[in-house]
Amino acid sequence: MSDRVSIQVHVNGKEREVQSGLSVHELVESLDLNPRLIVVELNREILSRDQFKDVQVSEGDAVELVHFVGGG
Amino acid sequence: MESSEVAVGRAVDGALTEPLRIADQEFDSRLFVGTGKYPDNETMVEAIRASGTAMVTVAVRRVDLDRTQSEGILFHLDPDEFFLLPNTAGCYTAEDAIRYARLARAAGFTEWLKLEVIGDETTLVPDTQATLEAAETLVAEGFNVMAYTNDDLVTALRLEDVGCVAVMPLASPIGSGLGIVNPYFIREIKRRCDVPIIVDAGVGTASDACVAMEQGVDGVLMNTAIATATDPVTMAHAMRLATQSGRLAYLAGRMEAREIGIPSSPTRGMLD
Numbered sequence: 648m649s650d651r652v653s654i655q656v657h658v659n660g661k662e663r664e665v666q667s668g669l670s671v672h673e674l675v676e677s678l679d680l681n682p683r684l685i686v687v688e689l690n691r692e693i694l695s696r697d698q699f700k701d702v703q704v705s706e707g708d709a710v711e712l713v714h715f716v717g718g719g
Numbered sequence: 720m721e722s723s724e725v726a727v728g729r730a731v732d733g734a735l736t737e738p739l740r741i742a743d744q745e746f747d748s749r750l751f752v753g754t755g756k757y758p759d760n761e762t763m764v765e766a767i768r769a770s771g772t773a774m775v776t777v778a779v780r781r782v783d784l785d786r787t788q789s790e791g792i793l794f795h796l797d798p799d800e801f802f803l804l805p806n807t808a809g810c811y812t813a814e815d816a817i818r819y820a821r822l823a824r825a826a827g828f829t830e831w832l833k834l835e836v837i838g839d840e841t842t843l844v845p846d847t848q849a850t851l852e853a854a855e856t857l858v859a860e861g862f863n864v865m866a867y868t869n870d871d872l873v874t875a876l877r878l879e880d881v882g883c884v885a886v887m888p889l890a891s892p893i894g895s896g897l898g899i900v901n902p903y904f905i906r907e908i909k910r911r912c913d914v915p916i917i918v919d920a921g922v923g924t925a926s927d928a929c930v931a932m933e934q935g936v937d938g939v940l941m942n943t944a945i946a947t948a949t950d951p952v953t954m955a956h957a958m959r960l961a962t963q964s965g966r967l968a969y970l971a972g973r974m975e976a977r978e979i980g981i982p983s984s985p986t987r988g989m990l991d
Binding site: 658659660661678680684685686688691693695696711712713714715716717718719 | 753754755756757763776777778779780781782784791792793794803805806808818821822823825826827893894920940941942943
C-alpha cells in the first residue's frame with residue numbers, strides 16, 4: 648500500500664479526499680476534532696474509541712462523525 | 720426563596736425534597752430541561768442552573784465540519800455535573816431513532832435515552848406505532864427508555880408494557896407553547912400507568928408548568944419556553960417555582976370546583 652495515493656471518502660455526507668491508509672483516529676485529528684468527544688460510524692457500523700487507531704478508511708467509505716448538540 | 724421552601728416543605732411532609740425515582744435513579748427536581756435554541760451557551764448554562772433541574776436533554780447531530788471550531792455541547796455541559804439525557808429528536812422512523820440511540824450510547828456516559836419518533840411534520844406529533852417498535856428494541860438492548868408520546872392512554876400503557884422507564888405524553892405540540900390541551904387524558908395516563916409520567920413539550924409559560932404538575936404527573940420537561948423567553952434565566956427560575964407550586968398544590972388536594980358562588984364569610988350574624 649502506498650501512503651501517497653489519495654482516496655475519496657464520504658465524511659458527514661460530503662466527498663473528501665484523504666490519504667490512503669489513514670486511520671480513523673488520524674482522520675478525526677486531521678479535522679481538528681477531539682476523538683473523546685465524538686462518535687464515529689463507519690459504513691453504518693459504530694466504532695468504539697479503541698478501534699479508531701486500528702481501522703483504516705478505504706475508498707468510498709461513508710464516515711459519520713457525530714456529537715451532542717443542544718436539543719429538547 | 721429558601722425559607723419559603725423550607726416552610727411549605729414542612730407543611731406537606733417534605734414533599735419538595737422527596738426525590739423522584741426513575742428506574743434505579745433518584746432525581747431531586749421534577750423539572751427537566753432541554754438545551755436547544757438558547758441565544759448563547761453562557762445563558763444556557765446559567766438558565767439550567769437557575770432551573771434547578773436534575774436532567775438535561777441533548778441531541779445527536781453531525782459535527783459541522785465547515786466551521787473553523789466545531790463545538791459540541793460537552794464543551795459547555797460536564798456530564799459529571801449534569802445528568803445528560805440524549806434524545807432521538809428529528810427521527811421519523813423507528814430505524815433512525817434506533818440508529819441515533821446507539822450513537823448516543825457510544826459516546827460512553829449514559830444508557831438513558833429520550834426516545835422520540837415524529838410522525839407529522841406540521842404538528843411534530845409522534846408516530847406512536849414507530850415509537851413502540853423502537854422502544855421495544857432499545858429496551859431489549861439495555862437502554863433506559865423515556866418515551867415521548869401522544870396524550871394517548873393506550874400507547875402510554877403499551878410503552879409501559881414494553882419496559883420504558885418513564886412515559887412522556889405531550890402537553891401540546893413541541894415548541895408551540897400552547898400548554899396542556901387535554902388535561903383529562905394526562906390525568907388518566909397518570910392514573911393508569913405505574914411508571915413515572917413526565918409531561919413533555921408544549922409548555923409556554925410558568926402557569927402551564929404549574930397546571931401540568933397539578934394533574935398529578937411526576938415531572939415536566941421543557942425547552943423552548945425557557946430558551947426563547949426574553950430573559951431565559953429568569954424564566955428558568957419561574958419554571959422551577961411553578962413546577963414546585965404545581966406539585967405542592969396537587970399534593971395539598973385542591974377544593975372542588977363549582978359553577979356557583981359560595982360565600983367565604985358567615986351568612987349568619989349579619990346586622991338587621
